[in-house]
Structures are given as structure tokens and as C-alpha cells.
Amino acid sequence: MTEQQRRPTLMDVARAAGVSRALVSIVMRGAPGASEPTRQKVMEAARELGYRPDSRARLLRSSRTKLLGLSFSSSQPFHTEIVDAAYAEAAARGYEIALSAVANGRPEERAIEALLDFGSEALILISPTLSNQDLARYAGQVPLVSLLRNDVGESVDSVSSDDHAGIRIAVDHLTALGHRRIVHVDGGTAVSADQRRAAFHTEMLRHGLEPVTVPGGPTEEDGLRAGQSLIGDMPSAIIAFNDRAALGVMESLRATGLQVPTDVSVLGYDDSQFARLSYVQLSSISQDAPLLAAAAVDRAVERIETPQPPAHLVRTPHLVLRRTTGHPAPQMQP
Amino acid sequence: MTEQQRRPTLMDVARAAGVSRALVSIVMRGAPGASEPTRQKVMEAARELGYRPDSRARLLRSSRTKLLGLSFSSSQPFHTEIVDAAYAEAAARGYEIALSAVANGRPEERAIEALLDFGSEALILISPTLSNQDLARYAGQVPLVSLLRNDVGESVDSVSSDDHAGIRIAVDHLTALGHRRIVHVDGGTAVSADQRRAAFHTEMLRHGLEPVTVPGGPTEEDGLRAGQSLIGDMPSAIIAFNDRAALGVMESLRATGLQVPTDVSVLGYDDSQFARLSYVQLSSISQDAPLLAAAAVDRAVERIETPQPPAHLVRTPHLVLRRTTGHPAPQMQP
DNA sequence: GTTCGGATCTAGATCGTTCTAGTAACTCCA
DNA sequence: TGGAGTTACTAGAACGATCTAGATCCGAAC
Incomplete structure (x- = not known):
């Protein structure tokens, strides 16, 4: 019950299914090059063993991580609404999101480094407070999208509201x-x-x-x-x-x-x-934070998938009328 | 400006410093086995090249990730207060935290799988809603600490308030x-x-x-x-x-x-x-959420570092007296 | 009957680290 | 002088996946 057994690897699945590692790899990532019967057999063996691909190894080799790094501030409830929307959009695009919070005693740079260490292929920073110079430095490593802030220099993408x-x-x-x-x-x-x-x-x-x-x-x-x-x-x-x-x-x-x-x-x-x-x-x-978040994710994915220069997307906000605004009291107006 | 250049590797540093990869590795992780002069020389070369160790490769080899998975609910502002405290405690213990949010359209299971994919060595779940059976299944893979919920079965650690x-x-x-x-x-x-x-x-x-x-x-x-x-x-x-x-x-x-x-x-x-x-x-x-969070992190680290059975820690909450409670209005009491 | 080509599968190199085992040089001391 | 012990370093095998290049099979074409 308490003992943690070793995670099964490709090799284990291959042995169980009676095929080579390479073939299991092909099946696991849904690549062409395997017949339907063996595909079934391998899937079955993998399920049986509870196999989960080791992302570290996978990413080390393939250099694709399908991972977007997202930094937010834990003290801003507004940011978590954006996080929600970003998750949804990323999932739709076939990407996973790595979250990192900027918190008390945890500066933005630490959050970013953590995201890079996870292997993020692009970074989305909500209202970044770093200098343009620092941002540009990170933008030299991966595509960088600044969300809700647009004065970020030429090497950084931005998605913001006007x-x-x-x-x-x-x-x-x-x-x-x-x-x-x-x-x-x-x-x-x-x-x-x-x-x-x-x-x-x-x-x-x-x-x-x-x-x-x-x-x-x-x-x-x-x-x-x-x-x-x-x-x-x-x-x-x-x-x-x-x-x-x-x-x-x-x-x-x-x-x-x-x-x-x-x-x-x-x-x-x-x-x-x-x-x-x-x-x-x-x-x-x-x-329209959810829309902005979706746009930022789209932007990041595009930068990853087809090399292109940074762009600056600006959306126009709109008024949501509720009950706290009305005509002024009719008092001594000149 | 826009082109991403290849990250330098241990090999590059080794060539630049005129030593072997292994020695660079030794220096980079501060292990014993290198003389002070070469240590300096290697550090200098690494700094020069802007070398950052590739955590994926490092972790693949060492099987230690020093990573704690933390799941929280993005719609609970209270949870983010816990996240803050957990970051601080984890940093103090030399661990990094992988965050994953439970959000609209993103069930707890997805959040957990993501954390496992990142290579978390233990999981901390804030107010998990999964069944005990599901929790036990995950607890078979890594140590699992349930935070703020204690009826989680025998194979799962819990840190909660009474x-x-x-x-x-x-x-x-x-x-x-x-x-x-x-x-x-x-x-x-x-x-x-x-x-x-x-x-x-x-x-x-x-x-x-x-x-x-x-x-x-x-x-x-x-x-x-x-x-x-x-x-x-x-x-x-x-x-x-x-x-x-x-x-x-x-x-x-x-x-x-x-x-x-x-x-x-x-x-x-x-x-x-x-x-x-x-x-x-x-x-x-x-x-005392920050205290509970710290306790959960401690518990997770202990479970990782020295094999031991799950424990259930319960803390007693306390009253914080402010201005919304007072004597009842002196009216017709029988 | 041989050759061709496509589909299916496999061996082995590779990613960037860490780890194990070992070598070389140097000191120490009987 | 000749091991033993220490220190500084290196070669090469891991880790668990992907990728390249090639092997094998089988039916179709000439």
C-alpha cells in the first residue's frame, strides 16, 4: 500500500506487448507507422501496466513540450479569472499550461525561471512588472506574450486592452x-x-x-x-x-x-x-479578460508554431452598465 | 533579435573551460571533487556562455525533481492565500512547487495528471473532492497530502483543521x-x-x-x-x-x-x-492557513525523504475577534 | 521470376545530464 | 623504495523517451 513501485517505462510496455520500444513510442504519440491490431495490443498493454509517458525524457529528446508558461499574481483575484480562460483555450489548442505564481517573497523572475525550467515553449505574463530590458532578455529564449500591459518593447508580444x-x-x-x-x-x-x-x-x-x-x-x-x-x-x-x-x-x-x-x-x-x-x-x-486570455494563448501558440515577428494586439474595452451610475442629483448647478 | 539560439550545454562549457563534462557537472551542482582553481575557471566559462542546467535532463538522470505538486481551485480566493504560504515553505526546504488549478471545465483529475507529468515527487491537494478510492490510486504512485480535508482514507496523508x-x-x-x-x-x-x-x-x-x-x-x-x-x-x-x-x-x-x-x-x-x-x-x-500550508509541505517533504506511513495532522483553529460579534440586544428575553 | 514500393516494424544513435568506476599524480610514512 | 591513501580528474554507461535509417514482409507490376 505504502510502497511506491517504479513507474513502468516504454521498455516494460514493449516487453509486455512483445514489440520494440520504438513501436510503442509510435503508438503512444499516435504517429503513423503501426497497424491497427498492434496499436490495439500496445494500448491494451500500456493501460494494463498503468503506463504514463515520462515527460522529462520525452521532452529532452523531442524538444517539443506543448507547454505554455503562465505567470500570475496570487494576490489578484482578477488574475485567476484569466487563468481559467487560459486553461480552456490552451486545452482547445492541444497545449498544457504550467502555472507559476508571483507571491510574497517570490519575485517575477523566480516565477519565470521556474516556468522555463518546466520547459515552457512560450511565456505568458499577466501584467508583468519587469523592465523592458529584462523582458527582452527572456524573449531571446522563448516567445514572450505580455498580457494587460503593452509598453513592453519590440521583441515582446503583447495583448492588451486599450x-x-x-x-x-x-x-x-x-x-x-x-x-x-x-x-x-x-x-x-x-x-x-x-x-x-x-x-x-x-x-x-x-x-x-x-x-x-x-x-x-x-x-x-x-x-x-x-x-x-x-x-x-x-x-x-x-x-x-x-x-x-x-x-x-x-x-x-x-x-x-x-x-x-x-x-x-x-x-x-x-x-x-x-x-x-x-x-x-x-x-x-x-x-473582457477571458477573450484577452484566449488571444494571448493563441498568440503564443502561433509564435511557437510558425516563426514570425512579435505583434501587439489591442482590444477595445466596453461598458457594462449596472446600478452604480446614474444622473447627478439635481442640485445647485450654475 | 527574434531568433532563438540553442542553449549552451555542459559539453559547451566543458570545451570552453578545457575540462571534461563530468567535472563541469561536479562544479555546477557544488559536489566535492574539484579543486578551487578549476572550480573558478569552470564557473567563469559557464557565466560567460550564459549556461543554465537543463532541468529535464538533470532530473531524468537523477530521478529527483525536488518538485511538489500543488492543486488549488482558481475560484477560491482563500486557496491562493495557501499557495503563497506553500511557496515560501517549499523554497525554505529547497523544493520548487508545480501549480495546477482546478477550474471551470478542468476537473481535479486533469490537474493531478498534469502535476504528475511535471514530475512531482509528492502531491498536495487543497480540499480535494475526489473519492477516497481515486485518492488512494494516486497515493499508490506518489505521497499524497490532503489539505483541509481529513476523511481521506488510510493511504493518504492529511493536514487539516479541527x-x-x-x-x-x-x-x-x-x-x-x-x-x-x-x-x-x-x-x-x-x-x-x-x-x-x-x-x-x-x-x-x-x-x-x-x-x-x-x-x-x-x-x-x-x-x-x-x-x-x-x-x-x-x-x-x-x-x-x-x-x-x-x-x-x-x-x-x-x-x-x-x-x-x-x-x-x-x-x-x-x-x-x-x-x-x-x-x-x-x-x-x-x-491559520499559512501554518497548515507549511505543515502540508513539511509532511510532503518528509514522506519523500524518509519512507514512512501516512499521518493525519489536525490543528485546532482559533477565534479572531473583530467587530461583528457582540452582546445580543436586550429585548424580551423570557 | 525478379523488381519495386508501400506498410510495418526494429536497431541503435541521440538529447543533456548524473553516476560509477577507474586512472594519474601526489603525499605520507614504514 | 614502495605500497596505501588522498585528491583531481575523465571515460563511458546510464536515465526514458524520440528519431533516423534500415530490415522484413507482401502483393503488384513488368
């Missing part, structure tokens, strides 16, 4: 509702925070409005603090860096006795599972 | 505060739900109180529905299956205009990041 367009949609939506005092709770040092901040600036000016930004961050606590800092000088609408920050903002409003969206409209970003909760119903800018 | 003790602590805490009408919002079909429901039954009876359970589940929506079902016949305290369900319950109370903890006390389970949010401050039963 942050500027997302913010424009947000600002357009709120101004169309009649809002004029709109504040952006920014993402601090998070990936994409700079782009969204800049886009907010541009878009507000385009509408002839004053672009007011308050420092925030990617978590509920960041949003909460930002919301509290607005008390006493409350705008009529708030665009948060992401959904989690939006939740924090809404909590601060609730504590002040302000109603959403009656008193203040709040708009999130990501359309994450939090936004979809029935009691939250957060209006949000959706990046 | 659910009965956790519920006892919860009930004791609330009764000590003076509550007599306590309801358990259960976990439905989730792992551990049965144990907690049974424990609640026993403990309430022990206190001479009526054990009332309402159907719930592991998510916010489940808690929300359960909370709504209580409207009109509200107890003075609620023990939720986990923190996420507790959040849902609190939301339903809030919608009804009930104050927590003034009108109703709410107690969560897991002490997850949600419980710790400054605006939630949920009192919760902590399973």
Missing part, C-alpha cells in the same frame, strides 16, 4: 448622464495606472472639464482611503482604478450616508466577479 | 456573549460543510439550545440568499460557513436595516483577507 479607450468610454458615459464634477481615484503604482491617469486627464479636458485625480491603488483599502479624502468636497461621480478600489470608495460613501448612485455615481474597471455580485451591481469597464 | 473544535469555539463564544438563538448558514455541498453542520448540531445541543441550520454555500450569493430567508424570524447571531458567505449574510442584514453587531452578531470562518478589510472587520474562526 486603457485610453476604456477611460474615454467611462468619461463619455458619465458626462452623457450630466456629470461635470468627476474624480479619478487612480491606481498608484499599479500596472496601467499611469495610462489611465493620463487618459483621464486628456478626456476631461476634451470635455472642457477639470481633471481631478486623487491617489488610490488597486485594493479595497486604497479605495476606502481615497473615498474618505473626498469627504467635504464630494464630486458627483467617481471613476475608480479597478473594481476593488471602487468597492472601497463605495464603502466610504456608505459610511458618510451618501447613496449610490443617487448622490454619487461610481464606476469600476475590470468587470470582475466583485462587480457582478447581486448586492454590488457595479457599473464597470470590462476588458 | 472543524468540530472550530464550531465549538464559535458556539461557545456566542453563548458566552449571551446569545441563545443562533443559526448556522451551512456550506451546502462544499468540502467540510457536513462536518461543520454536524458539529453545530452537537454543540448547540450541548448548550441546551435548538440547532437551527439554513442552507447556504461557499459564496457571497449563497450567504445573501440564506440571510434573506431569515428575514422575519431573525436570530440574534449567525455562524456562517465561511467569510464569503458571512459577507453575503451581512449584506442581507444591511438591506433590511439591521445593524451588525447591535441587532445581529455574525461570525465567519477562514479569517480570509475579506474578514480583515478595515470596513468589514469580521470576527472569524481562523484555520
